[in-house]
Amino acid sequence: MAEAPYLIAMALLEQNGRRAMPLQGQSLPTAIPADGDPGDVGRRQTLELLLRVWQRSDGGPLQRADGDMSLLLAELPIASLTGPLPELKAAWLNGGDTTRLIEDLAALGAGSIWRLQLEPRSPLVFERIR
Numbered sequence: 001m002a003e004a005p006y007l008i009a010m011a012l013l014e015q016n017g018r019r020a021m022p023l024q025g026q027s028l029p030t031a032i033p034a035d036g037d038p039g040d041v042g043r044r045q046t047l048e049l050l051l052r053v054w055q056r057s058d059g060g061p062l063q064r065a066d067g068d069m070s071l072l073l074a075e076l077p078i079a080s081l082t083g084p085l086p087e088l089k090a091a092w093l094n095g096g097d098t099t100r101l102i103e104d105l106a107a108l109g110a111g112s113i114w115r116l117q118l119e120p121r122s123p124l125v126f127e128r129i130r
Contacts, residue, residue, distance in 0.1 A: 007025060
């Protein structure tokens with residue numbers, strides 16, 4: 001990834017019959033190695049995002065929009081945050097096609113995309129999906 005990398009956590013959810021995609025992100029000093037995972041910075045961004053989701057629950061019941069694919073992290077070029085990413089978010093909000101969202105994130109130059117998994121009595125796992 002030639003540009004400055006940015007790690008973004010996204011929750012794909014539904015509330016009161018409408019899709020929502022809260023985001024949380026942080027710039028990275030260097031790209032994450034191809035065989036690596038987001039580590040502590042990914043855990044922090046995920047925690048902050050989940051706190052936002054928790055606060056959002058005051059507005060009504062929440063549910064994951066796409067099962068295990070509803071909590072994602074992506075390493076993106078920072079330039080994608082101002083134009084393309086809001087367009088991808090709007091497309092997902094209007095259509096709900098998570099596969100297409102992941103393909104479009106990859107087309108933006110995502111270094112890696114992970115979904116988050118948590119098994120009972122096990123630590124958080126970043127599973128690379130792209």
